[in-house]
Amino acid sequence: MASSIDISTNSQWTKATYAGVVGKxxxxxxxxxxxxxxxxxxxPTARKGSSxxxxxxxxxxxxxxxYFTTKEIDALKEEVKFxxxxxxxxxxxxxxxxxxxxESLKFIGNWKIGLLDGRHLLIQLAAEEDYARLFAKKSVNIAGTNMKIIKWTLGFDPGKEPFVVPLWFKLPGLPLPYFKLNALFNIGRALGTPLRVDAPTYNKARPSLARIQVERDITLPELKRIWIGSDAEGF
Structure with missing residues (x-):
């Protein structure tokens, strides 16, 4: 039997992932x-002077x-996607x-931090779970100083506010069978990149309303309706 979780502590929360934990x-x-x-x-097996x-x-x-091939560029981007x-x-x-x-956050995968400038920190994570868990916090307090957690992209400009942010979406009237995590995260993919659900949703303690947090580009058009179900049957 599944036990209740306390989302505020993130101690037991995890997210299903296709990537899993990247190698050490x-x-x-x-x-x-x-x-x-x-x-x-x-x-070493190639002729001298070639690589x-x-x-x-x-x-x-x-x-x-x-020049790099498209495959090489995709591989380089893959290494820094979290x-x-x-x-x-x-x-x-x-x-x-x-x-x-x-170190106190006890990430499950490898991580690195480094300074971009006097006010910005680069946080490289290897596991999708760690990325989702940290981004969902929005901000943390380090030694009495508040640090805002923001999305890094290839075109990241420290002087500009990012367009991709964590947002909570309400799903009023969602049928009870869809309160399973795999269903919720699939629904979340229509809204953005799923990060987490809140405790009442996970525990089915508020069956009238599900809430899911996703990362979403706020410049995109507002999305109020999505189709859920099969091609023949749904709502």
Missing amino acids: STEILQDYDHLVFPQEFYD PCIHPLGSKEGETAV TLAGKFQLGHPKMELVRSFF
């Missing part, structure tokens, strides 16, 4: 005297160009306090 990171150098040179990427990872230079509109940013209003606390706070 091997990017951090433990020995800072060891430097990584391009030769380290060379295939499958280092591309020949190209040219675009008369200027030097470095990345967030933290925004401090006036400035960040000492980094040892920031790192101590993040």
Whole structure:
């Protein structure tokens, strides 16, 4: 029998994921005297001076160009898709306090933090559950200083407010069978990227109304109605 959860603590909450936990990171150098040179990427079986990872230079509109394939670019983006940013209003606390706070969150996957500037922190997460759980908080308090959790994108500009934010959606009159998490998260996909449901929804304690939080681009048109069910039967 499922037990009740307290969403405010996030202690038992998790989210079904297709990605699962990404493998342990091997990017951090433990020995800072060891430097990584391009030769380290060379295939020892290849002829001398060639590398499958280092591309020949190209040219675009008369200027030097470095080309990557679409597959390579997609792979590079995949590695940073669970990345967030933290925004401090006036400035960040000492980094040892920031790192101590993040260690206290007990992420299930690997994580890294680094400074973008004096007021912005880059938060790289490896697990979708950790990403959803942290983004859903919207803000956290670190050593008495408030940090807003915001979406990081490839075009992230610290000087501008992001368009993608966590939003709560109400689903009034949702039939009871659809209160299962897999059904709710599938419905959430029509609204954005699902992050979590609230405790009354999870516990079916408020059957007249389900609530789900998703990340959504607020520049998109307002969405008030969606079809739920099969092609032949639904509402």
